[in-house]
Amino acid sequence: MLLRVRDLEVEFNTSKGVATAVNGMDFDVNRGQALGILGESGSGKSVTARAIMGILDMPPAHIPRGQILLEGEDLLTITPKRHRQLVGSRVSMVFQDALTALNPVHPVGRQIGELYRVHRGYSRRDARAAAIKMMAKVQIPAAASRVNDYPHQFSGGMRQRIVIAMALALDPVLLIADEPTTALDVTVQAQILELLKEQQVERNMGLILITHDISVVKEVTDQVAVMYAGRVIEHGPTADVLARPGHPYSRGLAASIAGEELKGQKLPAIPGTPPDLLHLPQGCSFANRCSFATEKCLQEIPGLEQIDTARHSACFHTSEVMAHANA
Template sequence: MAEMRIGSDAVTRSAAASLLSVRDLQVEFTTAAGVARALDGVSFDVSPGETLAILGESGSGKSVTGQAVMALLPKPAGSIVGGSIVYDGLDLTARPVKDVRKLCATEIAMVFQDPLSSLNPVFQVGYQVAEPFRRRLGMGKREAWGKALELLKRVGIPDAETRIGDYPHQFSGGQRQRIMIAMAIALEPRLLIADEPTTALDVTVQKQIIALLADLQAETGMAMILISHDLGVVAQVAERAAIMYAGRIVETGPIREVYDRPAHPYTRGLLDSIPSAAEIGGRLTPIVGSPPNLLALPSGCSFNPRCPFATDRCRTKVPALRQPASRGSDHAAGCHYSEEVLADA
């Protein structure tokens, strides 16, 4: 083991350390109706060059996880109340927010769900893509503009030499997302967090955006966290999956193992609800019920009111993430009956 010191922080880690290591992360939001535990003991790792998919229904805690890493939790309502976020040996939860955001400006980047709300409507896209080069690297306007043009070509904006002077509203949704990706990779981050990058795009454009991210990753070697509610979109590009429900990771492992033989009833429900081209005209199989109110979570396993395997044990005891007997060491599920779920497949 080797010890790394950064300022007053000392972090012990192995030579094959993760680029990002999140441990027992807990986030709360204070509302007029009470305190909501948005994340409750979330742990995961991302290695250099790896892609982790964080998946689940809306309200499961996926976007909050990305916001916590980037120090973008809305203040004063949202706050980290426990756990750690360690990036390349540095515990971000022990640093001032301004220091974390300064680090994120060059090391960690984020692509948000709605590019139109993230782009400034009164500035040309070239000006906005060039901004990191001017502000962070001190480039002159002409040099920064040239770098912006290179990036727009790199992410596939047609006729980039002409379009660089256009404004956000003059681009399609898919092109705006490409512009956001150009801004995110401008300073060659080591970790990219893409939060629902294909929401509201048609299926063809979704595939193009995911393929673009995969190509950029292969080209730059950056690690990625893909946050999505669409399991099909990320299936071909992620190495591992973390399935979230009610602020907890309920299953995690190599994505092919998780998809082929899910060990948690919630994961199975998500996979069963994906429309299939082989069953045109058939009925979808939704998960019965709705995600719980974070202000009034059910006792025991939060999924128990919707779970076909639930027993009294599930209603009284929260299951820990554990390796099912028939799965590999990297596959874990937070279910009392994961073996039964696998046997019932």
């Protein structure tokens, strides 16, 4: 197993109380597998990614329990020195805002080359050559002539390619992409997603794609974990979850995909808003937005239960939800 996350909990201490941003997170990623973590803003997706990378601000963040096993090593308990050896080389991350992820006062080639110098001991000349090669790999035209350009001299799509080049430079076994197509136009989005998938397959990497865009998950991933209010509420093969959801929230997300049959109509929307993480309801966090909810849902929290050989859902009414999908 490449990555195994078990019972991960992340809390934030605020002036108003403790907010549990991630609550009992479980998932696995194998080499060559692409996992999508899907959910609305505030569901805990990016916090999960930052916990894996060890870049949460602590405090106010706190991880009271859980395991993050990368090739058997727990990233939460290893020494800081070993953590620095693994993060950036074995596991790396593509951030959603390329402009802030890059240093504006250094040429992009120097920023990529620095990875080779620090982690591989390359000379300046060799690091520059490796940077050019990596820029070409992510399809930046005339890489050799642009290696000394600064981030502001690139378009948004090209900057994102630079960030991807930095993330891939040290041949990681696991790549985390956090909303990698945010603020890019549709054509560039498609190019970036195609590049990520191409590199994942070519390198046989594990890929975690974090997004609120269900069409992106459909395009790129093999497996999907749907998050709501800090918890995974459904997990399984992407095609199965989107075609026949087992949770009302997943059903609402799947119904929002624009299709030919909805041409000229308003897209279905999930009513209401996610709960306040400082004041989570007693029962299911989705109950007040759910058309299937009963009194039991308001009183008890459903566990993530297996619903077939490859899928899990946290809902008391999974059979009804799935039957409705077939109706």
